[in-house]
Amino acid sequence: MPVSLLWAVDVYGRVYSLSTRGQQWEQCRDAVLEFKRVTAVQQCCWGIACDHHIYLNVHSSDVPIRYQEETFENQRWNPMDNFSDRLLPSDRWQWSNITGLEHQPLDSFFLPSTNWEWEGDWYIDENFGGEPTEKEGWTYAIDFPATYTKDKKWNSCVRRRRWIRYRRYKATDNWATIPSEGRSGPLPDPFNDISCGGWEISEEPRGRLSLWAVSLQGKVWFREGIHHHSPEGDGWEEVSLPGEVVQISCGPGDLVWAVLWEGQLIVREGITRDCPRGSSWVVVDSPNPEAGAIHVAVGDNVVWAVTKDNKVWYRRGINSYNPRGSGWIGMIGEMVMINVGLNDQVWGISCEDRAVYFRQGVTSNELSGKAWKAVNVPRDGDIRSHSSASSSSLHSAGCFFSGEVRAQSVMRACPSSPPPDPPPVDPDEASLREADAKSPPLALVLSPSLSGGPGDPQWSNVDLEETQTHLAVGPAGVRGDAADTCSLSSVATYTLCQEEPYGADEHPLWAWVSGGGCGVDCHSQLNWFNSATALSSSVQSMSLSISPAQTAAWRKQIFEQLSERSKREMDNFKHYEQAIEQSVWVKKGAMQWWRDWKPHKWVDVRFALEQFSGPEGNQDGILFLYYNFNEEKKYLHAFINEVTILVPVLNDSKHTFAVYTAERTKQRWPIRLAAATELEMHDWLALLSVSCCDSRGIQGPPSKQALWSVTCKGDVFVCEPSPSLEACPYPTPCDQMFWHQVGGHLRLVECNSLGVVWGVGYDHTVWVYTGGYGGGFLQGLASSTDNIYTQTDVKCVYIYENQRWNPVTGYTNRGLPTDRYMWSDATGLQECTKANTKPPSPHWTWVADWAIDYGISGGTDREGWQYAADFPTSYHGHKTLKDFVRRRRWARKCKLTTTGPWQEVPPIPLSDVTIIPCGAQSIVEPIPLWAISNKGDVLCRLGVTLLTPAGTSWLHVGTDQPFKSISIGGANQVWAIARDGSAFYRGSVTAQSPSGDCWYHIPSPVRQKLQQVSVGRTSVYTVDQHGNLWFRQGLTPSCPQGSSWEHISNNVRKVSVGPLDQVWIIADKVQGSHSLSCGTVCHRLGVQPMEPKGQSWDYGIGVRPLTLPLTLTHQPIAHGAFTVICLSPEWFVSVMATVKSLYVHVPRGTVFSIAFLCYS
């Protein structure tokens, strides 16, 4: 769980944040003003300060917010001046945007606000569509607008070049003021409430946010244009309303609710990707007709409300089709406000003690949760005054010395307090109070709109004397008012004054809480709830948790004494007889077996594992499988020490796993078994796994030299290389290598020979290996106690909606008889409807509903459709006359939660990562590690050492465009591929300057866009989009960029170069004996120091349909540095050797085999 923050404002207007790892509220020190309200999301926090301006606090990140401005310089040739800025009158501007329609001289670009700064000056972009241009960056054409080329021809009459300049958002970790400007001048009245959300409406890369605000007059405003590159947004747009709004709440998705002055609620409808503002309001009645609603809070799928009597209500029946829900359920507890944060977790401020409460037990199945639990941690100020009794600040002192508290409250409520720092009294409320004091019965009639016109200074100039007299009415009166008039939910101030005379208490009084950025769920372990011991208990609270306290003295003592005891009691007496003779132990069970002969089917078998002590005292065992054949009892057996891998195979009908031995791998026919329940399967798998490890003497965590691999299901496997693995000339046959599972779920894994292992999940989350073992179903003995953490992964399941056009009704879901299913998978062969499509395995659970996927390659129209002339051809995002079919992709997110020896490396999600294969000899020497974020930023990790494999921080390496592939090889050679297909070499990367100094654009092979790069010791190989493999020629120490690309091969999907320049590829369309195969692992033969590009391919192992008889001959390939294993079916996707990666990407479900490589 990465660290995230819960934000809150106390009744004095001070902003605090509480870290999920922390145990105290940290005051936001740089907030010079008092705040009324805050609304947080993960990347930033918005707030309304007491000056009624809106402020934005963007959290700093290793990747800066930068925006690329561009403009084009246009020139025309004439015989006199050659190319010059003298253009024809009909031509475009001399400086223009890309279309030529807008005049854009360099000096017309301004920073959007004072929160931005220029990174540097304007410069010329010399990259033209992935190819470097001549020095000046000019591209030529016959005329505007036309196709530009980088070469000047005889008929090139015009030319243009692109200038770029970056600006950077500098006001991070600071409250930056947001001007209250609408489209047409300043807004008429100040803000009263604010709510941020909506990031799930559109897909991630743009990072769009919705910000809703309520003005004092009850108008609602929507802030336009907030996204990653524009955290502040552009301006406010008014949203028409059926009444006057007092408070609004916006969820992460399309849920927006607001409370009307009269106590009803309104729900925004029509919020879509194209229209995040929505289209209309629908009124929902208050839960309690006597007491109108005063507050509402919405999440992904939940709505909570508070009524004037402080009762809490939960809205039943909310889903994406019905944002209105169906009915209210009264909940226990009295709150003044409620906030729904991430994962629909609920936070509230109690009416009674003004403490922040967390709703326990909120899960996706039980969104209403179970009970309220007070967040009970001190504020940083409290601790200071505890420890040093010297009350440096009035605030912190006020908490403990009641005399001063009174002084403080007097000062706060004193009208003479300086104007720039007015007390955080809600002005409208104050004036309400004032009105109430005079005429309480009319309270409900009074609405703020009566009190002043737009921009009326009265709003900011509160008559505090009146307030004070009112407050002096006393607790009883105030209580009465509260019930009647407290329609505005920020009721902080007067309750405060009511309580203060009784001596301020040790616990803070809160006014507002926002959990929108707080990534907790009901499983999170938080140290927030028992702070009675929090201060003194930092040691004890860790003793049970997984923490450095594992090295506590008591633990050390136990370990030491136990080993002393063994020495004392056993060392001299080894010759004594053991009291208990070792015997055979048998565990039996019933299973189903996918029988070996045709017709293949599941048959009931009895299953037994016999364990005994082997000749050398090691544990060994035999698996027996008893079955009936023609009424005859037969059995099948496998020696435990011959099992090479146990693979869980989850599908939705059966809990199955496969047992492989070397022989079975050659036959491509594992023992497939199905257990009755998942639990039973896991028990067996864990037992068999321990048994196999025991028989091979493997215990504890994987060694540093271990080989890591990931299956296409995301399971992680490890192989311990044996000393004889590389023995020349008879290396261990690789189908005898033993692979055992470690917990966790990853999409790719990278390691180096020093034991630094990084992985990336399907949701781009980054994980670093912690040094533990086990996790997942490997519980108990097969798992370490330390270093096992919860791991989650999220991925999408896709289905396609297909339609055909007919002249009468247009596009309908009625296809031709020959057409594919109208709801299908990508190939169209399988019917996949929304209802019958299940998550990939029982471990995955749906976490969202089906949604149209607009991110599919080829583009879509506004409704997500892609058009084509017929199925299956290439699709495009707009309809033409020739298109008769269309399809759109639906995605549904599912989530998996497991455990494993992995710890998250927050916060930046990655798409690619590379670690230098070898290097660092000492434990403190930095290990170069580069990565590409899911947005395409190139990042260099600092502080990665053997002791700190997670490193400390990312160093952002600026690029002019997003990147997609990166590789680091020997001698810190870093090569990368940009999204436009151009290759880059990073210059001057050294241990002293880990991020290098500049990018060298390497021209791509002619007319080819590169996809992937891999760097060995001296070789650089790339693969382009058409599957060609290219070798970089002319690399020398003095010229690390090389000179030219040489074509090696075609039909290549992926390349991996080892640290000794060994070359492995995944090839398609390899001619097999019966058919063409896909995803074949091939090895380059004849690679020699003087012959770095080798001679020919060895197409050793390939994919063939499972129905063909297979005799996979595996042979030690090449010169002993590598060996190859062939482990059959659909499991292995990517394999990392100790030193370098070998990727095998195969579509799910395809049967294939794969090679592992290892390095001596």
Next chain:
Amino acid sequence: MADDKDVLRDVWFGRIPTCFTLYQDEITEREAEPFYLLLPRVSFLTLVTDKVKKHFLKVMKAEDVEEMWFDFEGTPLKWHYPIGLLFDLHASNTALPWSITVHFKNFPERDLLHCPSNSVIEAHFMSSIKEADALKHKSQVINDMQKKDHKQLWMGLQNDKFDQFWAMNRKLMEYPTEEGGFRYIPFRIYLTMSDRPFIQKLFRPISSDGYTHTLGDLLKEVYPVAISRDDESKRYQVVIHGIEPLLETPLQWLSEHLSHPDNFLHISVIPVPSD
């Protein structure tokens, strides 16, 4: 850094070298040689002494043989205490091997229980586990297990199968993370110098205000004498499995890692040897 799992192995595979000698007054046909054996600390005497019996029966007449029992320096050894506990309690500061005297006559009815067969040991062992689980999980875990699972626990102990035993026992050691520990810690404190066989009380691993109880807290509550004050020299050793854990060791951790197979934490409080 070693893993906590190693503690379980160390505890399980703890062995006490023992020398069995026949009591001098037993009638033998020829002189009985002493018998040397490595006894598992976590097992029970009568469960692992078949070999001893066989050894001595060779030199005795059948009519002279009644139920076998053991003593150490005149103290009859209770078979229903784990062997390691007996050793820690009575012999922890004596020289190894542990010298046990074997008797076939004059069964001390007042001190010992009869043990006619292994099924009696099994019944005793299972009832201990059930009692412990009643304390830890209100018996929920043990009741959810099947008969064969119970059998597996017993067979694991009987045949010295660590994996087999722990495959089942780990379920008894689980607890809801949000509670931070068991309901009560199953423990027994044994005193050599007391008439009471042992002390057993209800004691929670976590106090109501979230404080993690340690071994020291337990002793303070249950047997404060065992803790020496700062101003005095140490009078008692607090021994579990032959080692003296620090008093700040969390009780929950001890219960999970240093409990005997019967799921009880057997704690011996013995006087510091005077010399």
